[in-house]
Amino acid sequence: RLVREALTGLNLDVMIMPCPIGGRNIRQLQKDAGSDQLPALFDSNSDDRLVGAEAIISHLYKTYKQCEVPQSMRVSAKKLRTSRMSSLLRLNAGSKARASSPAAQPLVLYSFESSPFSRIVRELLCELELPYLLINLGKQQRADMGPAKLRLNIGPYEPIKNSKREAFHKQHGNVQVPYLEDPNTGAALFESADIVDYLKREYAR
Numbered sequence: 001r002l003v004r005e006a007l008t009g010l011n012l013d014v015m016i017m018p019c020p021i022g023g024r025n026i027r028q029l030q031k032d033a034g035s036d037q038l039p040a041l042f043d044s045n046s047d048d049r050l051v052g053a054e055a056i057i058s059h060l061y062k063t064y065k066q067c068e069v070p071q072s073m074r075v076s077a078k079k080l081r082t083s084r085m086s087s088l089l090r091l092n093a094g095s096k097a098r099a100s101s102p103a104a105q106p107l108v109l110y111s112f113e114s115s116p117f118s119r120i121v122r123e124l125l126c127e128l129e130l131p132y133l134l135i136n137l138g139k140q141q142r143a144d145m146g147p148a149k150l151r152l153n154i155g156p157y158e159p160i161k162n163s164k165r166e167a168f169h170k171q172h173g174n175v176q177v178p179y180l181e182d183p184n185t186g187a188a189l190f191e192s193a194d195i196v197d198y199l200k201r202e203y204a205r
């Protein structure tokens with residue numbers, strides 16, 4: 001979670017390989033890397049392999065922002081505690097593998113870390129062990145605040161120019177997450193409840 005927070009803050013997208021407890025992906029990681037410690041990041045731009053939130057976040061800020069990790073993003077005992085607490089509040093949803101059919105191609109999820117609706121989708125993608133490209137559409141300005149249908153600013157919504165939000169807005173006429181695309185079936189869906197139903201129907205066994 002802390003790594004994904006940093007990725008949202010840095011506006012970076014990543015391919016996620018979920019490794020829930022008891023699943024095939026964690027066994028494969030152990031085989032390939034000789035360790036099942038998570039989180040683990042492979043950066044294909046620099047060919048670096050990093051393990052542990054602190055090392056990964058430091059790498060991300062050094063490589064993609066040329067700076068030290070800001071105070072607000074540093075891994076601390078308090079942050080780990082609150083992160084664990086939020087998992088407990090969700091009864092550890094998204095931590096254990098459930099029987100699933102594999103997907104031939106990775107799915108695509110538009111999301112940002114603190115979105116409660118996206119969290120539900122991420123949890124299920126993890127339980128089903130479905131790899132996905134996580135595209136972060138974090139909020140960048142005051143005008144982005146509020147739900148898509150009830151923005152807190154007055155007047156038509158205008159995302160920041162040349163941003164991923166602007167590209168999404170041009171394509172869909174709004175910016176709302178979660179949004180899921182499945183290249184395996186051609187499905188493209190808004191609405192967390194519909195996405196959850198779709199994933200269960202298509203991939204849960």
Ligand SMILES: N[C@@H](CCC(=O)N[C@@H](CS)C(=O)NCC(=O)O)C(=O)O
Nearest residue numbers: 115116117147148175176177191192
């Ligand atoms: N009913 C939708 C609500 C989704 C929603 O409100 N998403 C928020 C983020 S949590 C959003 O897209 N806000 C607009 C924005 O971020 O620009 C669902 O269940 O997916």
